[in-house]
Amino acid sequence: MDASPFRTHWSLDPEVTFLNHGSFGACPTAVLEEQSRLRARMEAEPVRFLHRELEALSDAARAALGSFLDADPDDLAFVNNATTGVNTVLKSLRFDPGDELLTTDHEYNASRNALDFVASRWGVKVVVAKLPWPVRSAQAVVDTVLSHVTARTRLLLIDHITSQTALVLPIAELIRALRERGVETLVDGAHGPGQVPLSLRQLGVAYYTGNCHKWLCAPKGAAFLYVRRDLQPGIRPVVISHGYNSRREDRSRFRLDFDWLGTDDPTPFLCVPKALEVMGGMLPGGWPEVMAFNRAKVLEARAFLCQRLGVAPHCPEELVGAMATVALPDGFPEKPSALGLDPLQDRLLFEHGIEVPITPWPRPPHRHVRVSAQLYNSRAEYQRLAEALVTLLR
Template sequence: MDASPFRSHWSLDPEVTFLNHGSYGACPTRVLEEQSRLRARMEAEPVRFLHRELEALTDAARASLGAFLDADPDDLAFINNATTGVNTVLQSLRFAPGDELLTTDHEYNASKNALDFVASRWGVKVVVAKLPWPVPSPQAVVDAVLAHVTERTRLLLIDHITSQTALVLPLATLVRAMRERGVETLVDGAHGPGQVPLSLRQLGVAYYSGNCHKWLCAPKGAAFLYVRRDLQPNLRPVVISHGYNSRRKDRSQFRLDFDWLGTNDPTPFLCVPKVLEVMGGMLPGGWPEVMASNRDKALAARAFLCQRLGVAPQCPEDMVGSMATVPLPDGFPELPSVRGLDPLQDRLFFEHHIEVPITPWPRPPHRHVRVSAQLYNSHAEYQRLAEALEALLG
């Protein structure tokens, strides 16, 4: 099988065709080496590292991430995953009877659970906007969401890029339209950073919770929460720690609250400057070329798989990033495994050594395969997937 020349930068299992970067990411070996160096430095003298050195290292990492996201570093807090950020915002906000919290039927299950939990605590209603499927245009998504906005709507929770269907949603248009209606937006940006260009300064969103371990390729446990400056006084981390009653005046309360939540391993987010350097240095055009190259590969994979399987794309090209979904024929009657995975996903892995998610969408027995495109992937791997699907579904 023709392998990508970039695969040597990762320690991926050579026996597995890995087409599922979107689930947990994959970290380049040079970045893992940096993490090991930082861990060794921390364990050599933990007090020196955590009390005397960590603050400056965190500031440097935050500045690097802020430059990449076009955001003021003072508006960013490091957290361990995007779901933590969604929970942090939802559990900081206050609601009243009659309020409505709006989301879509494509929302990531963990984030939807957090929304339902908070709604039940406050006795408010969760309104779910059903998006058209297949999706004819970005405007169709905007129209579907805005049709559910009322005078009682207090917040929109929405994915930047959906997990189940890999749709790049028209975020800027939605954020602007919601603010015009007096409603703020909380973005679950788990898949956004590193997959599509992102300027938080221009977006003007209230809250954006994003992962660094997926498409930025940082170590697991690196994520961030962006909070617009005017909303920071009313937001607190889920874990209240030493910063709450700090008398320091040289740092914002937002930083004081989030920069120390207790003893943890800070090395994943401290590797952000290194991963931005490493990934951005793999192609001559830097990060813009990395994202464009991955998108081109995802579009080519989608077109190839649709042609081989005799199916049609489910959304226009301008709603595709570095992932793409392809519909599959119905009628694979086996029950999910104990891991909750679709039986076809298990058979692809155990019989063909292909790791790729199969998602029941919009509901069983309808299903889609979601392919990811990272620098380490090659067209030959999508060919192998097509052959395996034809063998299993034929």
């Protein structure tokens, strides 16, 4: 199998064809070495590190992330993952009887659960916009979502890039149209940063949360929450800690609330600058070339898989980032594995050494395969997947 020359930068199992970067990411060894260095520094003198040095280190990490996201660093807070970011916003907001919370049928299950929980607490209604599938265009998504907006709509929760179906949704158009109607948007950007270009300053979004451990390739446990400056007074962290009654005047209330939530390992988000440097340095054109390179690779993979399996693409290229889904024949009435995985996913791994998700959509027995493209992937790996699928589906 022809391996990518970039694979040497990762410590991935050489016996596994890893086509599932989208689920949990994969951290380059140089970034993991930086994390080990920071952990050693912390454990050498924990009080010095956590009490005297952490604030400045965190400020530097947020500055690097803010530059990458085109956002003021003081509008960013580090959280453990995007699910925490979604919960932070939803549990901070207040609603009245009769209010409506809008989302789509492609929303990530964990975030949808948080939305349902908050709706039940306040006695408000969750309205679900069922997106067309297959999707003809970005405009079809915009039209569908806007058709569900009413005078009672208070918030839209939407994925930037959907997990189950790998669609890059037209969030800029939706945010703008909803703000004109007096409705704010919470974007679950778990897959966004590092997969597609992103400018939070231009987006004008109320709330955006994204993972750094996926496409930015930082260590697990690094994510961020962006809150537009005018809305920050209404947002509190899920964990209330020392900042709540701090009398400091040199930092905003948003900073004081979010910068210290209790003893934890801060090294994942402190490694964000290193991850940005390492990944951005792998190609001459930096991050723009990395994202374009991965997108071109997954589009080629999607075309090859569709041709080999005799199916049509689910969506136009304008809705594709660095992940793509391809339809599979309906599943058989087999029981899922102990982890709830499709038996086909287990067979691909245990019989062919290929790690790739098989996801039910829009509902069982319908299903598809979702492939990711990261620098360490090669064309030969997608060809191997196609042949394995043909064999197993026969």
